[in-house]
Amino acid sequence: MCFKNLPIEFDSQGRPYLRVEVPNPYRYEVRSLAEQEERIKELLARNGYIRNVDFDPVTRVAGALAFHTVVNLKERKVVAANSMATLFRGYEVILKGRDPRDAAFISSRACGVCGGVHATTSCLALEMAFGIKPPPLGIVIRNMLLAIEYLYDHPLHLFLLAGPDYSQALVAKTNPSVWERAKQAEAPHAAIHGFRTVGDIMVGLNPLSGSLYLEALHMTRVAREAYVLIGAKYPHSETVIPGGVTTTVSISTFNEIYRRLIELIDYSKKVVAIWDDLCDFFYDVNPLYRKLGARPKNLADPGQWDDPEAYDASYEGCAQWGERRWATPGIIINGEQVTTNLQLINVGLEEFVEHSYYENWETYPFRTDPLGAPLSPYHPWNKETKPRPGPQSWRDRYSWATSPRWDRQVVEAECTARIWNTAVARKLPHRRFLEPTGSSLRMSLPAGKMPAMEVEWKVPEDWNAFERNRGRAYCLAYSALIALDNWLYGMDLLKRGDTRVQTRFEIPRSGRYIGVGFWGAGRGWLTHHAVIENGALVNYQIITPSTINASPRNPWGNPGPYEEAVLNTPSWRSSTGPKASSGSTFCGRSGASTRACPAPPTSWWRATTASW
Amino acid sequence: MPAAWTNRAMQVLVGGVGYHNLSDYSVGPLLVERLRAMPWPRGVDIRDLSFNHLGFVQEFLGDRLYFDRVVLVGAVPRGGPPGQVRSYRWAFRLPSEAELQDRIAEAYMGVISLENLLVIGTHFDIWPPDVRVLEVEPAWETYGGQLSPQVAECLPQLIAAVRGQVLAGWAEEWAQVRPN
Numbered sequence: 001m002c003f004k005n006l007p008i009e010f011d012s013q014g015r016p017y018l019r020v021e022v023p024n025p026y027r028y029e030v031r032s033l034a035e036q037e038e039r040i041k042e043l044l045a046r047n048g049y050i051r052n053v054d055f056d057p058v059t060r061v062a063g064a065l066a067f068h069t070v071v072n073l074k075e076r077k078v079v080a081a082n083s084m085a086t087l088f089r090g091y092e093v094i095l096k097g098r099d100p101r102d103a104a105f106i107s108s109r110a111c112g113v114c115g116g117v118h119a120t121t122s123c124l125a126l127e128m129a130f131g132i133k134p135p136p137l138g139i140v141i142r143n144m145l146l147a148i149e150y151l152y153d154h155p156l157h158l159f160l161l162a163g164p165d166y167s168q169a170l171v172a173k174t175n176p177s178v179w180e181r182a183k184q185a186e187a188p189h190a191a192i193h194g195f196r197t198v199g200d201i202m203v204g205l206n207p208l209s210g211s212l213y214l215e216a217l218h219m220t221r222v223a224r225e226a227y228v229l230i231g232a233k234y235p236h237s238e239t240v241i242p243g244g245v246t247t248t249v250s251i252s253t254f255n256e257i258y259r260r261l262i263e264l265i266d267y268s269k270k271v272v273a274i275w276d277d278l279c280d281f282f283y284d285v286n287p288l289y290r291k292l293g294a295r296p297k298n299l300a301d302p303g304q305w306d307d308p309e310a311y312d313a314s315y316e317g318c319a320q321w322g323e324r325r326w327a328t329p330g331i332i333i334n335g336e337q338v339t340t341n342l343q344l345i346n347v348g349l350e351e352f353v354e355h356s357y358y359e360n361w362e363t364y365p366f367r368t369d370p371l372g373a374p375l376s377p378y379h380p381w382n383k384e385t386k387p388r389p390g391p392q393s394w395r396d397r398y399s400w401a402t403s404p405r406w407d408r409q410v411v412e413a414e415c416t417a418r419i420w421n422t423a424v425a426r427k428l429p430h431r432r433f434l435e436p437t438g439s440s441l442r443m444s445l446p447a448g449k450m451p452a453m454e455v456e457w458k459v460p461e462d463w464n465a466f467e468r469n470r471g472r473a474y475c476l477a478y479s480a481l482i483a484l485d486n487w488l489y490g491m492d493l494l495k496r497g498d499t500r501v502q503t504r505f506e507i508p509r510s511g512r513y514i515g516v517g518f519w520g521a522g523r524g525w526l527t528h529h530a531v532i533e534n535g536a537l538v539n540y541q542i543i544t545p546s547t548i549n550a551s552p553r554n555p556w557g558n559p560g561p562y563e564e565a566v567l568n569t570p571s572w573r574s575s576t577g578p579k580a581s582s583g584s585t586f587c588g589r590s591g592a593s594t595r596a597c598p599a600p601p602t603s604w605w606r607a608t609t610a611s612w
Numbered sequence: 613m614p615a616a617w618t619n620r621a622m623q624v625l626v627g628g629v630g631y632h633n634l635s636d637y638s639v640g641p642l643l644v645e646r647l648r649a650m651p652w653p654r655g656v657d658i659r660d661l662s663f664n665h666l667g668f669v670q671e672f673l674g675d676r677l678y679f680d681r682v683v684l685v686g687a688v689p690r691g692g693p694p695g696q697v698r699s700y701r702w703a704f705r706l707p708s709e710a711e712l713q714d715r716i717a718e719a720y721m722g723v724i725s726l727e728n729l730l731v732i733g734t735h736f737d738i739w740p741p742d743v744r745v746l747e748v749e750p751a752w753e754t755y756g757g758q759l760s761p762q763v764a765e766c767l768p769q770l771i772a773a774v775r776g777q778v779l780a781g782w783a784e785e786w787a788q789v790r791p792n
Contacts, residue, residue, distance in 0.1 A: 059714050059717065060717055094755060111722065112721050112722010112723065113720070113721055113722060156720050156721075160716065160717055160720055161717055164713060207709065207713040208709060208712060208713060208716075208735070217666060217670075218670075220666070220720070221667070221670045221674075224664075224667065234664075234667075235664075235722065
């Protein structure tokens with residue numbers, strides 16, 4: 001079945017159980033990094049062409065991130081990489097002992113862009129813990145709200161954070177040969193986005209002045225306007241609560257949203273076309289770009305956007321309601337989807353702290369989940385957050401991020417995982433605008449000012465920085481269609497007079513309750529695990545996509561996704577460029593970094609990571 | 613009573629900038645609440661600007677807001693003694709394009725900063741020529757709504773300074789504005 005490393009097997013009815021013959025089934029040996037560290041030190045001491053290259057802070061990633069690399073300039077490769085979350089945020093500590101109803105409002109502050117998803121994930125955890133099923137319109141409004149949130153988030157990423165790496169301002173300076181070629185390269189989708197050449201697109205991407213940059217600024221406003229119509233406030237919505245939402249809606253609220261939604265759907269047609277043209281152009285320029293930020297096709301996603309009929313908030317039913325979501329949950333290992341079952345996704349999750357500034361914990365309160373499936377002592381329901389600040393050491397501890405792993409494998413959180421899992425699972429029940437084919441996801445974008453259009457995201461041959469950005473562009477269209485589908489669903493409910501948006505609930509003052517919110521953020525995976533005792537939170541664990549992606553090495557020494565992507569990124573010397581690119585070239589995502597080491601450009605690193 | 617009333621009041625924006633629930637770094641929004649509870653001449657618009665600075669720029673441009681003067685207040689750490697109040701006229705100097713780009717990205721990712729607001733507003737050309745800044749040197753940077761004793765102690769001085777900056781040079785003009 002789906003687990004290769006955890007001691008879990010399945011009975012004849014497919015129920016997971018712990019392999020009995022293993023005496024201490026979750027025990028593991030920590031692989032020392034000392035030897036590797038000594039080897040690197042020796043290399044650094046002996047060879048002038050091996051250098052430490054540090055980046056602090058890494059910009060364009062919300063939160064505090066720094067990165068350490070050791071680079072072999074002669075062989076043109078990165079020989080060591082360490083990703084460091086430099087800030088202890090401590091929401092888990094802040095929330096301990098509080099009224100569970102505080103969790104949504106406090107955990108929302110975990111992100112300055114996507115507060116709504118945190119608030120919602122928190123509410124889902126409490127709904128599960130207390131058995132609160134929101135009414136259909138409450139679920140629909142929540143779905144709409146959080147699809148719209150991505151209509152802010154994705155353009156922000158694509159044009160303000162990642163886009164500048166592909167801009168004329170940067171490419172012409174750092175990769176003149178690429179820029180010369182871009183100026184001549186006809187853009188295949190010019191009829192859709194209006195830019196005749198790839199060079200014209202790059203000019204549009206120029207930060208501060210480019211038309212695409214400025215348009216993205218405007219479109220984020222359109223998305224925010226739609227969001228606050230039901231969320232009241234952006235980014236920290238005031239209306240999301242356990243059991244639904246507090247906002248009341250009318251046909252006129254829906255009409256206000258629709259006007260903006262159609263504008264955003266039109267925009268998504270253009271965005272998909274732009275990123276298709278950019279990605280394909282770079283592959284054409286140099287196939288080595290396919291290796292940029294490459295890592296195995298290992299992705300995890302808990303899915304999101306609940307079916308209003310199927311979602312009952314129960315853990316017992318999560319495998320069923322999970323598969324009816326607009327984004328199918330799933331784990332992809334080496335390109336193969338190994339499960340879409342939310343229970344198994346939860347059971348396979350562990351969080352390690354050997355290389356993080358935390359102490360391990362001794363307690364093991366939940367040996368099984370509510371359905372009797374085995375849980376690791378390192379599962380979030382069992383985890384305890386015990387900060388332990390200390391010196392930075394590559395062999396020991398170097399990050400405030402933990403190392404979440406699934407089935408003890410390094411998986412990546414990524415919004416593309418949503419469309420990937422949905423496409424290959426073919427379980428999506430909502431097919432008004434979306435059609436999964438097993439190898440692609442077809443999206444039918446209705447007419448606005450632009451004509452109706454079908455776009456098709458295909459499972460990529462390579463998994464790299466370019467495909468992450470392309471996937472994000474398609475996720476813009478995907479999210480807009482999910483917002484529209486839920487808009488139509490909501491209109492039907494309103495017409496039927498079913499205007500209930502919230503289910504009342506009480507917090508039990510005694511007893512122990514557990515719940516998990518499975519959702520996603522702009523960059524992918526988001527879960528909140530809650531344990532409530534006698535009316536107060538006794539444990540609260542948040543796993544964000546950045547925790548997963550920026551994670552340090554795990555106990556077995558395997559690098560986290562950022563680290564792995566940087567280690568896999570090649571460096572090459574431009575064969576066609578003029579003198580300007582004569583230095584060793586660490587390929588930026590856009591190839592935008594041809595400045596010579598040992599002063600490697602920050603854009604090299606940005607380019608590799610900002611695709612998350 | 614002036615010889616002649618005028619209906620044209622000077623338009624002054626007083627903006628508090630900072631994080632909510634972050635002790636001294638909340639002094640901007642906290643001050644907004646206090647200032648709003650006080651009487652002000654007509655034309656003084658007191659706002660909490662502790663949100664996406666690009667959002668404010670878009671609101672400013674979209675709603676065609678106009679102000680004769682802007683007074684911004686918030687906590688900025690500069691290494692001075694805690695509770696120190698500093699005031700200056702904004703010089704409209706922009707950082708490099710790369711830094712400006714980073715500041716815009718920061719604003720979009722949730723960073724609330726008085727300096728970023730000044731810079732981003734300048735880049736998008738929303739400010740009138742008269743922009744005045746009042747900074748407080750923070751002592752505490754911890755979760756919660758309580759100010760450090762030093763910053764709490766300087767609040768009366770800060771409020772007086774805001775009033776002073778709002779009225780500065782316009783005493784006669786304000787005196788002629790017809791009250792509400």
